[in-house]
Amino acid sequence: MSGILPLQFRVGYTExxxxxxxxxxxxxxxxxxxxxxxIAENYPDHNFGDNFKMFGWMxxxxxxxxxxxxxxxxxxxxxxxxxxxxxxxxxxxLLDGRMILHQEGMFTPVHLDITDAPGKxxxxxxxxxxxxxxxxxxxSKGTNNEPDESVKxxxxxxxxxxxxxxxxxxxxxxxxxTKPAFHIRDAEARYELSNDLSFADITLEAQLKNPDEIPGxxxxxxxxxxxxxxxxxQHDFGCACxxxxxxxxxxxxxxxxxxxxxxxxxxxxxVLYKSVFTLSDPDGNVIDFKESRIGxxxxxxxxxxxxxxxxxxxxxxxxxxxxxxNNRRIFCKGSNWVEPEIFTGTITKQSxxxxxxxxxxxxxxxxxxxxGCMVSKEPFFDLCDExxxxxxxxFPLACNNYKDDPKYLDTLNRESVSIIKRVRRHACLAxxxxxxxxxxxxxxxxxxxxxxxxxxxxxxxxxxxxxxxxTSPIAGMxxxxxxxxxxxxxxxxxRLAGNPDYAAGYDCLTAMTDAGKTAxxxxxxxxxxxxxxxxxxxxxxxxxxxxAGGAWLAHHGFKAWAGSNSWLYPEVAEYYFGKPxxxxxxxxxxxxxxxxxxxxxxxxARRQWKKCSMALNWCYNEPWPTAAGNNLISYPAKPKPAYxxxxxxxxxxxxxxxxxxxxxxxxxxxxxxxxVLNDLPEKIAPCEIKxxxxxAAKTYFICAWQAKETPPSEHQRSASxxxxxxxxxxxxxxxxxxVSGNPEMDSEYLFICKNKNSTKKILPESLV
Numbered sequence: 001m002s003g004i005l006p007l008q009f010r011v012g013y014t015e016x017x018x019x020x021x022x023x024x025x026x027x028x029x030x031x032x033x034x035x036x037x038x039i040a041e042n043y044p045d046h047n048f049g050d051n052f053k054m055f056g057w058m059x060x061x062x063x064x065x066x067x068x069x070x071x072x073x074x075x076x077x078x079x080x081x082x083x084x085x086x087x088x089x090x091x092x093x094l095l096d097g098r099m100i101l102h103q104e105g106m107f108t109p110v111h112l113d114i115t116d117a118p119g120k121x122x123x124x125x126x127x128x129x130x131x132x133x134x135x136x137x138x139x140s141k142g143t144n145n146e147p148d149e150s151v152k153x154x155x156x157x158x159x160x161x162x163x164x165x166x167x168x169x170x171x172x173x174x175x176x177x178t179k180p181a182f183h184i185r186d187a188e189a190r191y192e193l194s195n196d197l198s199f200a201d202i203t204l205e206a207q208l209k210n211p212d213e214i215p216g217x218x219x220x221x222x223x224x225x226x227x228x229x230x231x232x233x234q235h236d237f238g239c240a241c242x243x244x245x246x247x248x249x250x251x252x253x254x255x256x257x258x259x260x261x262x263x264x265x266x267x268x269x270x271v272l273y274k275s276v277f278t279l280s281d282p283d284g285n286v287i288d289f290k291e292s293r294i295g296x297x298x299x300x301x302x303x304x305x306x307x308x309x310x311x312x313x314x315x316x317x318x319x320x321x322x323x324x325x326n327n328r329r330i331f332c333k334g335s336n337w338v339e340p341e342i343f344t345g346t347i348t349k350q351s352x353x354x355x356x357x358x359x360x361x362x363x364x365x366x367x368x369x370x371x372g373c374m375v376s377k378e379p380f381f382d383l384c385d386e387x388x389x390x391x392x393x394x395f396p397l398a399c400n401n402y403k404d405d406p407k408y409l410d411t412l413n414r415e416s417v418s419i420i421k422r423v424r425r426h427a428c429l430a431x432x433x434x435x436x437x438x439x440x441x442x443x444x445x446x447x448x449x450x451x452x453x454x455x456x457x458x459x460x461x462x463x464x465x466x467x468x469x470x471t472s473p474i475a476g477m478x479x480x481x482x483x484x485x486x487x488x489x490x491x492x493x494x495r496l497a498g499n500p501d502y503a504a505g506y507d508c509l510t511a512m513t514d515a516g517k518t519a520x521x522x523x524x525x526x527x528x529x530x531x532x533x534x535x536x537x538x539x540x541x542x543x544x545x546x547x548a549g550g551a552w553l554a555h556h557g558f559k560a561w562a563g564s565n566s567w568l569y570p571e572v573a574e575y576y577f578g579k580p581x582x583x584x585x586x587x588x589x590x591x592x593x594x595x596x597x598x599x600x601x602x603x604x605a606r607r608q609w610k611k612c613s614m615a616l617n618w619c620y621n622e623p624w625p626t627a628a629g630n631n632l633i634s635y636p637a638k639p640k641p642a643y644x645x646x647x648x649x650x651x652x653x654x655x656x657x658x659x660x661x662x663x664x665x666x667x668x669x670x671x672x673x674x675x676v677l678n679d680l681p682e683k684i685a686p687c688e689i690k691x692x693x694x695x696a697a698k699t700y701f702i703c704a705w706q707a708k709e710t711p712p713s714e715h716q717r718s719a720s721x722x723x724x725x726x727x728x729x730x731x732x733x734x735x736x737x738x739v740s741g742n743p744e745m746d747s748e749y750l751f752i753c754k755n756k757n758s759t760k761k762i763l764p765e766s767l768v
Contacts, residue, residue, distance in 0.1 A: 002177055002178065002179045002180075002183070002288065003177065003178040003179075004175055004176075004177055005080075005175060005176040005177065005178065006175050006176075007029070007067040007069075007126065007174060007175055007176060008067055008068070009026075009027040009029050009065045009066065009067045009170065009174070010024040010025060010026060010027055010065070010066055010067070011024060011025060011026075011027040011033050011036050011037070011063055011064065011065045011066075011169070012024035012025065012063075012064055013033070013037070013058070013061040013062060013063050013064070014061065014062050014064060015061055015062070016062070017062045017064075017092075017129050017131070020064070021064050024064075024066065025037060025039075025040035025041075026040070027065055027169075027170070028345065029170045029173070029174050029345075030086075030170060030171055030172050030173055030174075030345040030346075031169055031170060031171070031343070031345035031346065032088075032167040032168065032169040032171060032343045032344065032345040032346070033058075033063035033065070033130065033167075033168055033169040034055050034058045034165070034166075034167055034168070034169070034343070035167070035343045035345070035346070036169075037058070038054075038055070043055075046165065046342070046624075047536075047537055047624055047625055047635075048536070048537055048551075049537070049538070049539060049550070049551045049554060050550070050551060050554040052163040052164070052165045052554070053554075055165050055166075056164070058166075059132060059133040059135075059166045060132045060133070061132060062129055062130065062131060062132065063129075063130040063168060063169060064127060064128070064129050064130075065127065065128040065129075065130070065169070065170060066125060066126065066127045066128075067125075067126045068123050068124070068125060068126075069123060069124040069125075069126055069176065070123055071122065071123065074115050074178055075178070077180060077181055078115075078178045078179065078180060078181060079113055079115045079178070079179055079180075079181050079209075079210070080113075080114055080115045080176055080177070080178050080179075081111055081112060081113055081114065081176065081177045081178075081179065082110060082111075082112045082114050082126070082174075082176060083109070083110065083111055083112075083173070083174070083175055083176070083177050084109060084110040084170065084172065084173070084174040085109050085172035085173050085174075086106055086107065086109065086170075086171050086172030087103075087106060087110065087128065087130065087169075087170055087171070087172075087174070088106040088130070088152075088167065088168045088169055088170075088171050088344070089104065089105070089106045089130070089131070089133070089134060089150065089152045089168055090103070090104040090105075090130070090131040090134065091103060091128055091129060091130045091131065092127075092128070092129045093110070093112070093126075093127075093128055094126070094127040094128075094129065095114060095117045095124055095125070095126055095127075096117075096124050096125055097125075097127075098117075100112065100114070100117065104150070104151075104411050105151055105411050105414060105415040105418075106151070106152070106171070106374070106415075107151070107374075107375055107396075107415045107418050107419050107422075108414050108415055108418040109172075109418065111185075114176075128170065128174075130168050130169060133146075133147075133152065133157075133166045133168065134146070134147055134149065134150035134152050135147070136148050136149040136150075142158075142164070143157065143158070144157040144158050144159060144399070144400075145157075145400055147400070148400035148401060148402055148403070149402075149403070149405060149407075149408050150408070150411070151396055151408075151411055151412055151415045152396070153371075153372055153373050153374045153396045153398075154372050154396075154398045154399065154400065155338070155339075155372040155373050155398070156342070159372065160556060160560040160561040160566070160567070160629075161338075161556055161560070161567075161619070161622055161626050161629050161630075161631070162338075162342070162622075162623060162624070163342070163554065163624065165342055167342065167343050167344055167345070169345055170345065171344045171345035172345075172377065179209075179288065180287050180288060181209075181210050182208065182209065182210050182218065182279075182287065183208070183209050183210070183279065183287060183288040184206060184207070184208060184209070184220075184277060184279050184288045184289070184290050185207040185208065185209040186206070186207045186290070187204075187205065187206040187207070187222075187277035187290040188204075188205050188206075188292070188425065189202055189203070189204050189205075189222065189224070189275045189292075189294060190202070190203045190205070190424075191203070191256070191294070191296065192465060193259075193296060193297070193298040193326075195327075197261065197298060197326055197327065198257065198258060199255055199256060199257045199258065199259070200255070200256045200259050200296055201253065201254075201255055202233075202253065202254050202255070202256055203251065203252075203253050204222050204235060204250075204251060204252040204253070204254070204277075205249070205250075205251050206220060206222075206237075206249070206250045206251075206277055206290075207249055208220070208249075208250060208279070217239045217282050218239070218279060218280060218281055218282065218287060219236070219237070219238065219239060219279070219280045219282075220237040220238075220250060220277065220278070220279050220280075221234065221235065221236045221237060221277075221278050221280075222234065222235045222237070222252075222275070222276065222277050222278075223275075223276045223278070224256070224273050224274070224275055224276075224294070225273060225274040225276070226260070226273055227260070227271055227272065227273070229274075232256070232273065233254070233256050235252050235254055237250055237252060259273075259296040260273075260296070261296050261297055261326050262295030262296055262297040262385075262388075262427040263297070263325065263326065263388065264325055264330060264365040264366070264388050264389070264390050265359075265360050265363070265364065265365045265387060265388030265389060266363055266365055266388070266652050266679070266680075267325070267328065267330060267365070267388075267680075267681075270295065270385065270386055270387070270388045270427070271295065271296070272293045272294065272295050272385060272386070272427065273293065273294045273295070273296070274291065274292075274293055274294075275291070275292050275293065275294050276289060276290070276291050277289060277290045277291075292425055293382075293385065293425075293427075294425075294427070295385055295426075295427020295428075296427075297325055297326055297427055298324075298325070298326050298327065298465075299323070299324070299325055299429075299430050299431075299465065299466060299467065300323075300324040300467060301320040301321060301322065301323065301324070301431070301467040301469075302320050302322050302324045302329065303317070303318075303319075303320040303322065304318065304320070304321060304322050304476075304518045304610060304611055304612075304613055305322070305329075305610045305611075306608075306609075306610040306611030306612075318475055318476035318518050319469075319474055319475060319476065320467075321469075321474075321476065321477060321518050321519045321613055321614065322610075322613040323366075323390070323430060323431075323613065323614070325390075325430070328681060328713075329610075329613075329713065330365065330679075331606060331609055331613055331614070331615075331679050332365060332366040332390065332519075332613065332614040332615070332616065333363060333364055333365055333366065333602070333606070333615055333616075333650045333679075334359065334364040334365060334366035334367055334368070334389070334390075334615075334616050334620075335359070335364060335367060335368070335616055335617050335618075335619060335620035335632060336367070336368045336370050336521075336522060336616055336617065336618045336619040336620060337367035337368065337369045337370060337373075337376075337391075337619075337620055337621065338370055338372075338373050338619055338620070338621060338622065338623060339373045339374055339376065339623055340352065340355060340621055340622075340623055340635075340636060340637075341623050341624075341636075342623045342624050344374055347376075347377055348377075348379065349379035349382075349383070351636070352376070352377075352379050352380045352383055353379075353383055354637040355620070355621055355633060355637050356380070356383040356384060356387050356389060357383075357387065358633065358637070358639060358643070359387065359389050359620070360387040360388065360389065361647065362632075362643065362646060362647040362650055363647065363650035363651055363652065364389060364650065365388065365389060365390055366389065366390040366391070366392060366430065366614070366616060367384065367389055367390070367391050367392065367616075367620070368392040368394070368433075368472070368521060368616045369391055369392060369393045369394060370394060370398070370436055370619070371394030371395060371396055371397050371398040371433065371434075371435035371436035372396070372398035372399070372436055373396070374396065375393070375396065375419050375422075375423070378422075381423060381426040381428060381429070382426075384426070384428035385426050385427050385428045388428075389428060390428055390429075390430035390431075391423075391426070391428045391429050391430060391431075392430060392431040392433060392616075393419075393423055393429060393431065393432060393433065394432075394433040394434070394435050394436060394472070395412075395416055395419065395432075395433070395434055395435050395455055396415075396435070397434060397435025397436070397438060397451065398435055398436040398437065398438075399436060399437050399438075399440070399442060399443055400438075400443060401443050401444040401445055402435075402438075402445065402449070402451045404449065404450040404451070408451075409450055409451065409454060412451055412454060412455070413454055413458065416454070416455055416458045417458055417462060420432070420458060420459060420462045420463050421462060424462065424463040424466065429463075429466055430466070430467075431466065431467050431468075431469065432455075432459045432463070432466055432467065432468045432469070433468070433469045433470075433471065433472055434451070434452045434455050434456070434468075434469065434470045434471050435471055436471065436472060437471065437472070437473070437479065438452070438470070438471035439470070439471050439473075439474065445471070447470050452470045452471070455468075456468050456470065472521045472522075473519075473521060473522075476517060476518035476519070477517055477518055477519045477520075477521055478515060478517035478519070478520045478521070478522075478523070479521060479522040479523075479618075480522060480523060480524075481508065481511060481523065481524070482522075482523065482524035482525070482526065482561065482618065482630055483508070483524075483525070483526065483566075483569065483572070484507055484508055484525050484526075484569075484572055484593045484594070484596075484597045484662075485506070485507045485508075485572045485575065485576075486506055486507065486508075486511060487506075487575075506661065507597075507661055507662050507663075508523075508525065508597045508600065508601060509596075509597075509600045509601075509604070509659065509660055509661050509662055510660050510661050512600065512601050512604040512605070513604060513658065513660050516608070516611070516612075517608075517612060518611060518612060518613065519612060519613055519614035519615075519616075520601070520605050520612065520614060520615050520616065521614060521616050522616065522617070522618040523601055523615075523617055523618060524617060524618045524619070524630030525593065525594045525597030525598050525601070525630060525642070526566070526567040526568070526569060526590070526594065526628055526629055526630050527587075527590040527591040527593065527594035527628065527629075527640065527642065528557070528568060528586060528587045528590045528591065528627065528628045529587075529625065529626060529627055529628065529629075529634050529640070530587060530634065530638075530640070531583050531584055531587050533625050533634055533635075533638075534583065534587070534627060536625065537551060537555055537625050537627065538550075538551040538552060538555065538627065539551060543583055544582060544583040544586070546558075546568060546570065546586070546627075548564055548565070551627070552568070552627050555625065555626050555627035555628075556626045556627060556628060556629055557626075557627035557628045560628075560629075566628075567626070567627075567628040567629045567630065568590070568627065568628040569590070569628075570586065570590075572590075572593065573586065573589035573590050573593065574589075576589070576593070576662070576663060576752060576762070577589045577752075577761070577762050577764060578761055578762070588763075588764045589764055590628070591640060591641045591642065591764075592641075592750070592764035593662075594630075594640070594641070594642040594645075595641050595642045595644075595645035595750075596645075596662055596749075596750055596751075598617060598632070598642045598645055598646050598649070599642075599645040599646065599648070599649045599749070600659075600662075600749075601615070601617070602615050602617070602646055602649040602650060603649045603656045603658075603677070604658065606649075606656070606677050606679075606715070607656060607658060607675050607677070607715060607717075609715060617630070617632065617646070618630050619631050619632075620632055620633055621633040621635070621637070622634065622635045623635065632646060648747065651744075651745075652678075652679045652680050653676075653677065653678050653679070653680060653684055653744075653745055654676075654677050654745045654747055655674065655675070655676060655677075655689050655737040655739050655745050655746065655747050656674070656675040656676075656677050656737075656747060657672045657673070657674055657675070657691065657735055657737055657747065657749055658672065658673040658674075658675065659671070659672050659735065659749065659751065662751055662752065663751070663752050663753075663754065664725055664733075664751060664752070664753045664754070665725070665753065665754055665755070665756070666725050666726060666727040666728075666753055666754070666755040666756075667724070667725065667726070668724075668725055669722045669723070669724055669725070670693060670700070670702075670722060670723050670724075670725050670733075670751075671720055671721070671722040672691065672702060672720070672721055672722070672735065673717060673718055673719070673720050673721070674689055674691060674703070674705050674707075674717075674718040674721070674737065675715055675716065675717050675718070676689075676707050676710045676715060676716040676745075677715050678710045678711075678712070678713065678714055678715060678716075679713065680712065680713065681712045681713055682712050683709055683710060683711055683712055684709065684710040685709060686706070686707060686708050686709050687707050687739050687740050687741060687742060687745075688704055688705065688706055688707070688739075688740040689703075689704070689705045689707055689718075689737055689738070689739050689740075690703075690704050690705075690736075690737070690738045690740070691703050691704075691705070691721065691735065691736070691737050691738075692735075692736050692738075693723065693733055693734070693735050693736075694733065694734045694735075694736065695727055695731045695732065695733045695734075695753065696729070696731050696732075697727055697728055697729065697731065698726070698727075700723045700725075701723075702721050702722075702723055702735075703718070703721040705718045705721075725753055727753045727755055728755060728758070729755055729758045729760040730752070730753070730754045730755055730758045730759075730760045730761070730762050731752070731753055731760070731762065732750060732751070732752055732762060732763075732764070733750070733751045733752065733753055734748055734749070734750055734751075735748065735749040735750075735751065736748050
């Protein structure tokens with residue numbers, strides 16, 4: 001059987017890779033060299049103020065890891081391997097000063113036989129030299145365009161919610177492993193479900209290492225265990241030395257009748273089977289085994305049934321973007337996922353689990369794993385398998401023009417195949433995508449770009465049952481907008497420039513009603529973080545009033561995206577509520593607008609089913625504490641009030657109201673349309689929905705709508721109702737929808753009404 005031998009690494013830096021570091025410090029593995037150095041040198045917390053800038057010099061040096069191997073730990077009949085699941089980014093591997101591997105790319109694992117390399121009588125030294133962060137010469141210095149000739153994720157080069165802090169190092173496990181000379185190198189059970197879901201054709205593939213060293217008539221078998229641990233299916237390959245190819249490959253095909261299916265969250269159970277390959281010696285002793293999980297599901301992208309059919313040429317039709325799982329069309333509710341830590345080596349299952357669990361509790365069924373970030377570690381996909389969160393996985397390309405350069409394409413080819421082969425085993429994987437915003441003007445790529453043609457080919461070759469998109473967005477889909485009200489400086493400038501996609505002077509509720517996209521795969525509403533978090537990252541003297549400099553600037557409160565006031569946008573809060581008098585008011589104002597905006601957008605996207613089939617906000621989480629942003633979860637895993645507003649908006653069955661704006665004036669008509677939203681494959685019985693609008697001064701009766709039976713996976717819409725507002729003071733108004741006999745479907749919405757003669761201050765409330 002295998003044995004794991006941990007390695008104790010130290011790390012130091014040098015400006016010349018041919019010279020040893022002057023100093024080394026203890027290294028955490030998994031970890032990142034920059035963090036190890038900061039801990040050893042007592043750097044202050046990188047999350048506070050602009051301390052992250054202290055890491056800037058670390059981008060341009062070589063980091064050298066070293067560990068000692070005590071003699072040769074391999075016994076007779078064993079081989080010893082150096083194993084690494086991820087080294088970031090380009091590196092050389094040296095043993096006793098001799099280079100035994102040079103590799104570019106952080107997603108291709110290393111599994112290197114070094115049996116004959118270490119000395120038999122003395123210790124050996126293993127070194128890993130990691131190159132400076134990749135930067136193309138054609139890119140502007142200090143921008144996130146610098147990695148446009150590499151497969152290094154672009155986010156760490158600086159984004160509107162991520163500081164410029166570029167990690168590298170042994171971010172995944174690195175160790176020595178002893179194995180029998182003859183062992184299982186890799187093994188996988190893949191399948192294709194029949195159209196009617198009644199059976200799965202399973203293909204078994206095993207790669208046996210060193211087939212010329214078989215110790216007798218060894219046996220290879222495969223077993224499939226159901227969710228209760230009972231044997232569901234098995235296959236005996238027989239003697240592992242019979243019929244084996246020179247490469248050590250063994251294959252078999254068999255049929256599995258009536259598998260229990262894996263379903264996304266809210267649509268059924270997440271049934272997972274256990275797949276086990278076992279290699280045994282002639283006496284029945286286990287030599288080696290490989291274990292994994294299988295979730296049986298059929299995944300397709302189909303054309304939106306509400307999309308306009310323009311006839312010939314067919315290329316004018318909008319591309320398919322409706323997710324079909326197990327022959328059921330599913331509206332995708334979810335968010336854009338980013339990695340939960342700047343220092344990727346610190347990410348563990350404990351980092352992922354609270355976030356994925358919160359997604360399930362929010363009634364989400366999909367994460368779009370954004371292409372600017374690294375491909376998540378295995379525990380993320382394991383958790384998504386268990387919680388029923390489909391994963392739209394992008395390759396690490398984002399907002400750049402990744403040119404048709406042979407060296408880059410060679411690296412992308414190797415890295416993408418490694419990513420595909422690792423992730424394709426997971427039931428949660430629903431969609432491959434080339435990357436983020438690659439067809440936009442600032443990227444300049446198109447579907448003839450070699451990088452995207454390569455990715456499409458690799459996905460087809462290695463995982464053809466999973467759909468592929470070249471990028472997001474494509475025709476019909478929407479990215480944006482990312483603000484509550486469309487009259488801040490950025491949108492005013494866009495409107496004045498004649499851009500028809502921008503219109504100043506109205507809010508996101510109005511804009512969303514008219515948007516008409518087939519999928520909303522990015523949209524946002526920013527708010528400030530909680531006051532408690534702000535006090536932990538911003539010096540006390542800078543806290544209030546916020547200014548466009550210092551820690552507010554460093555943590556993306558100002559000049560983060562478009563215009564000088566993003567993401568805080570204090571002028572928007574002031575427009576609705578008046579100038580905030582303290583930090584608490586500022587936080588409350590912006591967070592209320594984020595609640596209202598996100599609740600309105602999620603529900604409006606759902607109301608546009610079946611033309612629209614996805615609502616994935618930007619974004620879900622964050623890798624460090626931002627002062628303001630579009631995220632639903634504050635670092636590391638604390639929900640903002642908007643999370644709870646969205647949670648209510650994503651219930652599978654609910655009453656919903658379309659109101660086309662947030663603010664009203666006394667004397668104006670308040671208009672609303674009512675809906676019954678039903679995402680489930682089961683009907684909703686006829687019901688009465690009573691709608692009332694309440695303020696501090698009075699209650700308005702809007703309607704008692706007699707909704708008919710709502711069919712499975714369908715929505716129902718009422719006529720438009722209106723009441724004239726008569727409010728003596730500026731006030732909040734609460735719209736209540738009460739469903740007779742089914743209070744779980746009740747809903748509430750907040751609005752404001754102003755009276756020109758009133759000076760009363762409107763105090764916001766949370767939607768929690």
